[in-house]
Amino acid sequence: MTDRIAAVKTYLLDLQDRICAALEAEDGKARFAEDAWERPAGGGGRTRVIGDGALIEKGGVNFSHVFGDSLPPSASAHRPELAGRGFQALGVSLVIHPENPHVPTSHANVRFFCAEKAGEEPVWWFGGGFDLTPYYASEEDCVHWHRVARDACAPFGADVYPRYKEWCDRYFHLKHRNEPRGIGGLFFDDLNQWDFDTCFAFIRAIGDAYIDAYLPIVQRRKHTPFDERQREFQAYRRGRYVEFNLVFDRGTLFGLQSGGRTESILMSLPPQVRWGYDWKPEPGSEEARLTEYFLTDRDWLAGQP
């Protein structure tokens, strides 16, 4: 298992480097700042944050590798057979909040988990995905985002994209609003049904696809002019992002409850946010169209090549 963990780690560190380089080049002004940190109970991470850019108002691309002699109770609650095992958890997680409300917020994550015990087979799985949260959305962008997702999944079976697209819709859902967080993408967890090499190849395909999915959208929208009213709309919608991350996101809650590094976990929160009582966009407006048309768990590739 040591070789496998080393291979996953090498891939993840390189993925973090490549994503940061691509985003910096696209921004053209801001640079990532790095915070290397250690976890007292074992492991650490390489947090990279960026902000006040020409494109990116706030963002982070984080690598972490944490391990320990014994799984925390919160991690083994649903898998009692793993209680007391040593574990390793590695991942890259990123959130990009652009300043321009015409450029969507994006999130991506790839992670590997392994629980070991002397004399027994290691238990391991992968998880990850990417999803998009537009403010002023375009059909073209949604189709492109999902097409890249589908094409990345295709070599692994025709059922993979529809299953993980649907899982993404189900996961990124604000129950108390009965509203999806965004226009979806891919989400998967507990992936170990294929052999290790195939699973690892799959998460590499997903990790590598993120930049191909996001950059063309950024390039198409980043020069669209915007005004204060549109920034306000973005700030209200970002409130929904905060609600999801703090109330529902398992990764965030697990991190905060298990003594994770708070600043690395909460780097996902948007820079400026508004809440208003019973705030709603004008009926018939472009803003109302976001929830009425785009945030409806649509099949973006129906009838598309």
Place this chain on the structure above:
Amino acid sequence: MTDRIAAVKTYLLDLQDRICAALEAEDGKARFAEDAWERPAGGGGRTRVIGDGALIEKGGVNFSHVFGDSLPPSASAHRPELAGRGFQALGVSLVIHPENPHVPTSHANVRFFCAEKAGEEPVWWFGGGFDLTPYYASEEDCVHWHRVARDACAPFGADVYPRYKEWCDRYFHLKHRNEPRGIGGLFFDDLNQWDFDTCFAFIRAIGDAYIDAYLPIVQRRKHTPFDERQREFQAYRRGRYVEFNLVFDRGTLFGLQSGGRTESILMSLPPQVRWGYDWKPEPGSEEARLTEYFLTDRDWLAGQP
């Protein structure tokens, strides 16, 4: 029990009226708008919200009375003996976010819960309290706030204030920041150790004390000039308020998970909020003093008359 519920309801509706009238008079510009709502499963509420005032940027003072034939599972999880009982829950809950960062945010709540079953004694309890969240704090305000709290508790026993002050510190604590939400006040739950009349008199004392605790602070601070930098500090600190309410507050989580009225529950969230990666005030600044001196679960009345 019907008479008791009617008496509690009459008190709570009157308390809501009196608090709204006092806050409107203090604001001088904004008026509360009322939203009466019904809960499909039984009961409803009278949500009153205010905003864009001379004093209050966003606030709400909500009354609700919900009931049903059978306690929701989330409410009986920790009290299995109540499963399947009919229930009534009544309360007034309020949060006031002033625009001026020199005026603290305040929160208060009084609530009554009763679970009944034919042929058995009703099970009932009260809960509530009030707590203060300053941005630019003053010793004088903290002492005044806690003195009003102590004096309201005094007729019910000398141990009441210290116990409920300590419970408040314990409850309004952001574990992932190791930081209290504010400078505290009172918090209590499961109150039924005294007879009904005494318990009811106690929550009336607490409900009535809120305005005496808050208004003098508002009056002292509302004319203090403030600048953009201080508004920014307030916005970052309000981020902590959001983190507490969405990650830890039992009332908020219970409400959102049990299909409560989302807009009434989330009226507690501040109007404009910021998050920055690893954001910290300058060492030695007035802003740093908030966390270093004021947010430390201090005994504000030590050595005070």
